[in-house]
Amino acid sequence: QSFAVLVNGFVCKDPKDVKAEDFFLAAKLDMPRDTKANKVGSNVTLINVMRIPGLNTLGISLARIDYAPLGENPPHTHPRATEILTVLEGTLYVGFVTSNPDNKFLSKVLNKGDVFVFPEGLVHFQFNPNPYKPAVAIAALSSQNPGAITIANAVFGSKPAISDDVLAKAFQVEKKTVDWLQAQFWADNQN
Amino acid sequence: QSFAVLVNGFVCKDPKDVKAEDFFLAAKLDMPRDTKANKVGSNVTLINVMRIPGLNTLGISLARIDYAPLGENPPHTHPRATEILTVLEGTLYVGFVTSNPDNKFLSKVLNKGDVFVFPEGLVHFQFNPNPYKPAVAIAALSSQNPGAITIANAVFGSKPAISDDVLAKAFQVEKKTVDWLQAQFWADNQN
């Protein structure tokens, strides 16, 4: 009986059997993607180990991010990766917040060709401040499976919901505000 | 001229010069700590490399956490560590949320002597559901400098503030709500 060798939960081929296709994806990263499918006005196209099996154990992935006018990639973290990003089209207001106790917010307006780094695990975002034009970025992440945690979705959109006692005290709002937030529709911007 | 050898930004001693004191702290982890100094009703006493220099490069730290009645250690992440926790006194309602796209909330009520694990980088919290009695936990983290990001503080209490355009869209609330939140006093619960 024969079965696949698994590393990190993904199949690892015998080196004798690898093909160029294991390291390739016709990803169409040159094409604009729909930014209207969610409320935040952005779309992350991530090329990770689920999409290119040959990336397994190699510690890197790549993404195209489309931003509608005034769209944003909302505050989120990557639990297993640092991100480096460059702007292909438009302008982006980007930033991250350092950890406790300082919670310093470091931000920058990026123009085409600029590069910015979001250190591993920190809360960060990108926002397209232009009300008329879309923006596009290419980002790379230091893991073949970086993960993403959209803060608002994890906090107010979890399934099942976190107790409103917990969230009301944490965010200094009333429980009915938490309940209202938890009743909204939360969907992340990756597809 | 002589100067200290630095690794990870901390002093590393020559093995010939180390003393027991470099690996020791009279931390009084047996003593209750004040849980009234912040709005969330908890107090994290973290013993990390800043407090025991000998921990440098060794990848572990230890904490005592005190919870007031109805107090909580609010939703937060550790960018560089997994946490394992046991309850010394009282009862805790604990949980964490998995990353996108599922944002599954896994929770449990812990009694004295129970153990729970919060995987690296995920949003998690502990809440004392008892309105009369305090609770106490001991937690260990898989880094000598795990870092902590209290979600509400990083998002609404950063210095300077994140643009309310960004946060209003991310959290599906009005900008004036964001402005009100940003005007509150945010302080983390570690000291």
Next chain:
Amino acid sequence: QSFAVLVNGFVCKDPKDVKAEDFFLAAKLDMPRDTKANKVGSNVTLINVMRIPGLNTLGISLARIDYAPLGENPPHTHPRATEILTVLEGTLYVGFVTSNPDNKFLSKVLNKGDVFVFPEGLVHFQFNPNPYKPAVAIAALSSQNPGAITIANAVFGSKPAISDDVLAKAFQVEKKTVDWLQAQFWADNQN
């Protein structure tokens, strides 16, 4: 045909299938354990990846250690972990020995609430110097499977026995002394 994904020899679940129980153990770490089952008068209750499957790959574990009056956790090493310990009850005389050529012995008497660090791979012990009262500690280790090597047991209690020629020369004793030692009953203090 379907089978489990294995990492480090342990099952890794698909993130979609994880449950809170995978990260939880009703470990009763608040309860005293029997310290009379072995000759050294101590009992290590280790919560590692064998007991909480969700710990796999996460690099941490937790233990409660009970000490009888004059009991000890005898000289041992952890081949894959640093240990950080705090005293919950009683008093402990603890120490570790640095590697060749100095073999410096660093020791300390710990009272309730004190914290001490045993660096990865070094020979260390804890001893309860009080002839009347038990002691209790909580320890954390920087591996989900730290391993433990009780020195006396590995050297004199191995199965089969190490040649007495080797041990007589190494320990500067006669072979009959080695033979006598090897005939004793050696059992470690973890269960």
Next chain:
Amino acid sequence: QSFAVLVNGFVCKDPKDVKAEDFFLAAKLDMPRDTKANKVGSNVTLINVMRIPGLNTLGISLARIDYAPLGENPPHTHPRATEILTVLEGTLYVGFVTSNPDNKFLSKVLNKGDVFVFPEGLVHFQFNPNPYKPAVAIAALSSQNPGAITIANAVFGSKPAISDDVLAKAFQVEKKTVDWLQAQFWADNQN
């Protein structure tokens, strides 16, 4: 006296002192670069830790690569990084060779938007097969300081030269051929 903290040979700032500029570069990655300065007809603009100090320890870097018509990024290795690449403009014929004993050559023609992975340490190249039009790619590497070894330059352009006895036998050519090659001008394509 005060001096900088160094990690990996680069300065690490105290978290309290970091600024957005430490994580930013006005890199002009949107602008075509000169591909005529070297014989191979390409230009690699690498944004690594030497250019963005905040990348230190974070394990990632980013590059823009310009290719003249029929230009190439010649066979090379990165001793410390895997590379993932996407084509922004034009077409690229790319490939890598597996290690001994098979030395399998895996290749692909990439169009705009396609993605390809070059595993850590393997010999790889990109070639623009179009005789009229330039090509452009964005690549990410899994190290803040990936290093690059252009094979021909390392072998025939080292300073001082490797003995022609060694190279003649290794490459199955006459020593005068080696001598002629070593007399050429070798310069890498990064600047």
Next chain:
Amino acid sequence: QSFAVLVNGFVCKDPKDVKAEDFFLAAKLDMPRDTKANKVGSNVTLINVMRIPGLNTLGISLARIDYAPLGENPPHTHPRATEILTVLEGTLYVGFVTSNPDNKFLSKVLNKGDVFVFPEGLVHFQFNPNPYKPAVAIAALSSQNPGAITIANAVFGSKPAISDDVLAKAFQVEKKTVDWLQAQFWADNQN
């Protein structure tokens, strides 16, 4: 149904089932090996995880290298290992080339008992300058599966061949020279 646990693609045994044979090989590293089976006049006998299963995850391997008079271990890289070597018999002229842009060639003539280090991923070689006597070395590598890329074989002996357009431009030679080289017989020196 039972099956083996796999890590890195190799079988990992349950610790209860390991035997001394899993960590042993009657490798005959004391015996001269044939150096006439290939054109470069050397023979690398590598003891890695394929030959001693117990090496899996342990990060080291060992090799004996035999050199004919004027034989060489031609320029090659190890994508996953540093090498440290000592000369058992004869004399070796050894060296490595640093990465771009300097491509510095560091070399040394080694006599019996001398030790030299080849850093991970760099192009290096050993050459026996003695026209009458063989040489022998023992080398250790910092991976249980270091891999080896013989530069000439990877570049000119890949299967299928790399386009001669690419190689002619990279090596500054005519395409017919590339074609002639690709028509030679390339075989590595490990068996």
Next chain:
Amino acid sequence: QSFAVLVNGFVCKDPKDVKAEDFFLAAKLDMPRDTKANKVGSNVTLINVMRIPGLNTLGISLARIDYAPLGENPPHTHPRATEILTVLEGTLYVGFVTSNPDNKFLSKVLNKGDVFVFPEGLVHFQFNPNPYKPAVAIAALSSQNPGAITIANAVFGSKPAISDDVLAKAFQVEKKTVDWLQAQFWADNQN
């Protein structure tokens, strides 16, 4: 003012300044070493980062071990390295003991040219069973600074001595036996 860059407590040179000498040592590993300077009849000549600065961060070291007739490299551990060994001259009886609870002793008699592996952190030894002839081995270790802990020396020869209460109970001997052992002269076999 200028000063050296330090990594792991050792100097790291700027790549532009490295010389072949930084990666070289005239170690005379071909020469027999004195095995009479200590009571165990062996001599370990370790080539680590203290002796070849260029090894820093590269994760490997090399040793020659000489054994007198009936000499041994007594039971010891390496806290940071796995060891792979081959016999150059003579015969060796070698073994290691697995960790708790099994403490299985795996052993083998090695002849010239045989290879054996001692996994990281486990107690192991080599013994020359021949009463007339010396033995010689070459060993490699998976760290540039593996460390060594000779068990008997760490336990009975530490400075200051470990309390005889602790050792008497751990080794099931009387305190006067411990006291006698602690009064012996303990010196390790590396120089």
